[in-house]
Amino acid sequence: MRASSLMLLAAFALAACGGGNPPEEPAPEPTPAPAPPPAPAPVDDSAERERLERERMEREAAERARALAAELGTMINFEFDKADIRSADQGTLDRKAAILAANPNVRIRIAGHADDRGSDEYNLALGNRRAAAAKRYLESKGVDAARIEVVSYGEERPLNPGADETAYAQNRRDEFEVTAGGDNLVAPQ
């Protein structure tokens, strides 16, 4: 068949969708443009749009809460045989204090650790000092002491079992764990 006849057939097939008999083969004259498809029936989608919007906001809030929880859980590190908060870590602690201020039901546990040089028993006290130092810093930024628990593992729970400076530096740390109220964290203003 010739292409123009195909098109004519298609046009008449379309025009016939609304019912009626198939038209006779027309004379070669300009074909009328096919009728536009009928407009879809009106649908009320505002509830659907709201639902999708809500879900999007919940997803974003959950992602933000996860990011805030991750910020609360960021470790800080220490120099050898020291429990002083390093200036590089103050920003991390300031951020934790802000998140804690915005989420007053959150309680955390700070666990202090040491590398395995130095006396085994002394390292328990050193880990304790490191956790206590972070707690004091957060208290100085306005966090209520009752919300923060201090524990120590000394050298008993190394992050890195290696025996080089990199491993030692990783092991000299405070770890932060949310112990209550950690769902649906909101960002500080």
Add this chain to the structure above:
Amino acid sequence: MRRLSVILLPVLTAAPLAAQDTTVTKDQPIRIGVDYAVNRPGLVVLPGAGLDSARAVVRRDLDYTDRFEMLGDFAATGPEGSAGQAGSVNYGIYRTMGAQLGVELTAAAGGVTARLHDISGQKVRNTQTFPLPAETDPEYRMEVHRVSDEIARWASGTAGLAATRFLFVSNGRVYRIDSDGEQAVALTPDGVTALSPVWSPDGRTMAYTRLEGGRGGVIVQPLAGGTAQVAPGAQSALNITPAFGPDGRTLAFARSDETGTDIFTANFVDRCCAQRLTVGRFADNLSPTFSPDGRRIAFVSTRSGPPQIYVMAANGTDQELLAPFDYGATGASNAPEWSPDGARVVFHRDVSRSPQIFLVDVAGRRVTQLTSSGRNEDPTWGPDGRHIAFISDRTGRRQIWIIDTETGRVRQLQTPGAARLPAWSRRLGRATVASNP
């Protein structure tokens, strides 16, 4: 006085029960500040029929006192020509070997008869029959050790220290092991970290820190069964470094919380009366150890910066420095333990970032260094006040080593795994009899 030359003495036993191979070496003569010069009697353990394992244990126990020049190593038969008539000893042969003393063991009904021979005087100085349980009895080895310790007392005036045990930590559990490395047994369960075990003076109770979730109580646990308790005052926060007082009712320990680490005492018999001894403010205080008269406590404090060894009255007053140091130059000092005779405190101190074993004499406050190769730490006294056990990594893994402060001889104790935090008991009496320290 004969100066002792450096020799290597591998000691192997052929007896079936004594499966441990303990390599004995002399530490290299780089012991700073200690002068080793030895004059001691030659001793031979006479051969005899039967009692092979007991004879081997006795010989090794006497060797480990470091008070005798051990001569020969005989099984059923001795040197050529030594067999005299039944019941008699060929003193001449042993005198030519250089022996002054001979130890003879013969089987007796239900036990063993031990005789100490004066070789020069050609007579028996001491004789006693000791009951022994069957060789398969779990108490057999310890009973043989008690025989050795009594023979050592006849021969030298001082009881031996074979009938003793160690507590130590391996893979987070407390273990008990005999002083010759035999019969290791775990005393705390798997899965809960236990640290810093210590013996009560009568050897019937131990205390240790049970670390759970970064906190932990001091657990006081009877060793022959009975209920464990958490020491009074140690139920919350993290409680570490326990030490028993000589009065049999006091326990000292350190308590770590957000205010720091400080030393407390409590009465663990009456379960009361927790008392705070130190107020650290910005310093930590830990690792208490009692003097044998119970009147003083040596301890670790960071009041000057890095930890150093201090001493105070047992009620917390009169706190002062015990082991002098050069501020800014001397390394951290830790883990003190007061000697049984009250004269010295052993501890470890960092030298070029590696801990070494040190002594300080309490009266004169003079500090001497005992070790120099590898990392050597966490020392504990033997009940004779001259042997010290400690942890060394000189072989590549942390193990218990024992040094004799008079001869400098060092031997290694084999433990099932890597070892930490050893504690040496007093001489252990039978369960029904109080021991004599």
